Amino acid sequence: MPPSRVDRPPRRVGEFDLIERLRRLVPTAGPGVRTGIGDDAAVVSLPRRTLVTCDVQVEGVHFRRGMSAPGDVGWRALAVNVSDIASMGGAPRYALVSVLLPPGVSLRDVEAMYRGIGQAARAHGVIVVGGNISRTSGPLALDVTLLGEAGRVLTRGGARPGDGVWVTGTLGNAAAGLFLARRPRVRVRGARALLRAYRRPSPRVRAGRALAARSAVTAAIDISDGTAQDLAHVLDASGVGAVVHLERVPVAPAVVAAAQAAHLDPYVWALGGGEDYELLFTARPGFETSARAVARVAGVAVTRIGEIVPRRAGRWIAGPAGRRTPLRPAGWDHLATRAP
C-alpha cells in the first residue's frame, strides 16, 4: 500500500482531497528524498548507520482530546520520536505518519493535528516521506516512525562505575505543566513555559549530537518515563548502580512554585514526572569542561546530578542531611526520606 493511502476518509472529503490537503501542511520534499509520498515506498538517502524508532500516541492513553489541542497532539507525536533519535546522538531526517481517524473527527481537527506535525518537523529538519490514514471505530491514534542519521551512537548500555550522571535542562517542567493545564486557575510565574514544556516538548537534538561526538560520554537516554525510571533503564542496560544527589537535581523556580500550589515536593515531579524529553547521560570523570562546551553549543544547561557506582553498591538517592533512600523507578517519595 502506498505511503499516503487513505482507507475511508472522513465523510465529505474524498481520499485524494484529504491526502492533498494534509500533505500541504507538512514538509514533504528536501535533500535526500528521491521519491516521497505517492509511490509504494519512499526512497531516501541515509548514511550506512541508520537510526529508526517509532512511537504511537493513542487518545485516552497518551492524551485526551479535551486536554490537548489537536496541534499539540501532532507536535508531540513527532517530538517524542525526535527525542529518541536525539538520545542516541543522531540527527532526525525522515518520518512516516500513520493516523487512525475515529468516526466524527472533524477535518479541521485533522488539519490542525497535521499542522502541529509540520511545525515540529520543520523545527527539527524532518521530512515526511510516507504514512497512511485509516478510519477506525476506536480512538484517534497517531503512529510515527522516524529515521535518523547517526555518527557515533549513544546507547543505554555504556555506563561504568566512576562515571558522572548528568542531565540537560531542568526537570519536572512537563509534570508541572500538566498540573497547570488541569488547573487553569492556578497562577504561577513562568506558567507559560511550563505549559509549553508539557504541550510542545523540545527534544535536545543539538545536545545529543554534541554528546555523541565526545568519547567521554558513555551512555544516554531521553527522559520520557521519568528521571528515576529512565536512569534505571541505563543502570539495567549497563549492569551498574548509581547515587543521585537530590540537591543537585535541577528544578526551575516555576516548578517549585507550581509544586507549592499543588502541595507537592517538586522532586516528585523532577524525578517521577516524566515527559520532560531532556537527556540523561553518563560521562567519564572530568567531564565538567566538556559539559560547559556542550551547554554552549546546545543552548541548554548541563548538570551533574550523581555518579555511577558498582552494581553491588546499589541505587540510591542521597537526600538532604546525607540521608539515603532507595532509587525507585516511580521516582521520589519525599515521605520516604523522612522516615529513617
Add this chain to the structure above:
Amino acid sequence: MPPSRVDRPPRRVGEFDLIERLRRLVPTAGPGVRTGIGDDAAVVSLPRRTLVTCDVQVEGVHFRRGMSAPGDVGWRALAVNVSDIASMGGAPRYALVSVLLPPGVSLRDVEAMYRGIGQAARAHGVIVVGGNISRTSGPLALDVTLLGEAGRVLTRGGARPGDGVWVTGTLGNAAAGLFLARRPRVRVRGARALLRAYRRPSPRVRAGRALAARSAVTAAIDISDGTAQDLAHVLDASGVGAVVHLERVPVAPAVVAAAQAAHLDPYVWALGGGEDYELLFTARPGFETSARAVARVAGVAVTRIGEIVPRRAGRWIAGPAGRRTPLRPAGWDHLATRAP
C-alpha cells in the same frame, strides 16, 4: 520512547513479560542490526539508498477477527509491507511493529499474531528491530513500518507509450479465497491455494529484484487495490494511457471454478478484486525473452496483458470480439462490455 515499550499491557501479564514473550516469536537479531529492540532507537546498516514504507491493518476495516485467524492477521500485516518493498525492486530488511490492543484481547491471540509476523519475517529475511505495544479502547490495530535496500528503484512513474503491461502470477486468487473463506461449504478444486492466497499472501520479492535489475522495465506497482486500480496509479504517475487485453489476463482454473460457484465473471475478481500482491509492471517492447528469465529466477509466471499508449488514446479494456470498454479503477463489469 523505546521501540519495545508497552503502554499498559493486557491484564495479568507485566510489561516486561509481554515484551519478552513476544520478542521470542519474531526474528530480532541478524546481520546489519547493531542495536535492536530495547534502546531508544534501533541502529541498523543500510545502503545509501533506503526504501521505507508503512501500512496499518485495523480490525473492522482491513480484517475481522472472526474471519481471519490472529496468525494470518500478523502474517498479512508484514506481508503487505514486504510487497511494497518488492514492487520498488527492493529487498526487505528491518521492521518495526506497533500494536494497539483492545480490552479483553487474549495473550494467546496476541502471541498467535506475533507468530504470524515472525513466520512472514523469516520467509522474507526480515528482522524486527523495534515497535511498541499500547492499549486502546478501540479495535485491534497493527501498524508495520518496513525498511528495505534498493539498487535500481522501480517507481510508478516510468511507463512510456509502446511499453508492454505485464503481471506476475495469476489474478483474482485472493478475491476468490475471500469468497471461499466466507462460504466454507462451497467446494472447489484448488480451494486451499486460493484460501492461502487470501490469508497468507506471498509478496514477489525475487520477481521485483529481478525486474529492477533490467533496464527495460520502466515502472512497477504491487496489486493491492485491484489490477485496474493499480494500473490506473501507474498511468496517472506516468501520464500515459493503456489497453488491457481481457483474454490475456491470467486467471487460474480454481478462480474460474470459484467464480462459477459465486455466479460471477472471474475477471471481476482478476481486475477488481485486489489483495493479490502480485506485481504489475511495464517494460519496453521485446521484453519477452527477459520475461522468461525473470519467471525462471522468481519462480512465477510473467504475462503480458496489454500495452501502454499515449495519454490521449485513453484507457481501455479490449474485451472479447474486439469490443472496447473503458478501464475503470473499480475493475471489470462484464455487463458493461455486453452493452455496446
